Amino acid sequence: MIKNILVLIFSFCLTACFSQNDIKENSDEFINSQIESKIPDLKSLVESNVMNPFTKKLYSDFAIDTFRIGYYFRNKNRKVPVNYKQQVDLVKHVTSRYEKIINKYYQLLKTKSTETQKKALIKSQNAWEIFKKEESLWILTRLRDDWFDYNYYLDYCNIMKQRMIILFDCYIDFEEHGNY
Numbered sequence: 001m002i003k004n005i006l007v008l009i010f011s012f013c014l015t016a017c018f019s020q021n022d023i024k025e026n027s028d029e030f031i032n033s034q035i036e037s038k039i040p041d042l043k044s045l046v047e048s049n050v051m052n053p054f055t056k057k058l059y060s061d062f063a064i065d066t067f068r069i070g071y072y073f074r075n076k077n078r079k080v081p082v083n084y085k086q087q088v089d090l091v092k093h094v095t096s097r098y099e100k101i102i103n104k105y106y107q108l109l110k111t112k113s114t115e116t117q118k119k120a121l122i123k124s125q126n127a128w129e130i131f132k133k134e135e136s137l138w139i140l141t142r143l144r145d146d147w148f149d150y151n152y153y154l155d156y157c158n159i160m161k162q163r164m165i166i167l168f169d170c171y172i173d174f175e176e177h178g179n180y
Contacts, residue, residue: 034071034075039067042060042064046060055176058172059172065101069097073091084150088150095153095156095160098163099160101168102160102163102164105168106167109121110122136156
């Protein structure tokens, strides 16, 4: 089910991104206003495809959170001058936004967990934080002050994105079945 929702989100994102012929603005305000104008349609689309009435809001919240990041990234990415340092900064910004969502679902899971589950979750999150730090340090050793830097940071961003999806899946499983 989550894969279907993600496909819907990403196809909606692509449609929304490429439906504009000529975007003249590069400001965050303009992009954010575009994002907010598309949220009601996205929410309706996601909620119409979720069978469980108790998780419709959870799926639409997740879709909105990830849509905001994806839409922002694609629009900024298309407009950033061909300067890898600006591209790297953009990816770092997007990565930090994924990390906020990771923390959101981690905190939600902690509040819903039994003591045993909470201990395992905290242990997992601590291991995740160590991995994240070590991965970041390793990437820093690979940097060459050229376009490869962008690729390394983009790969790191995708790792954050996967962690976010895992925590969301666990949270949804808990909400639908009472455990994870």
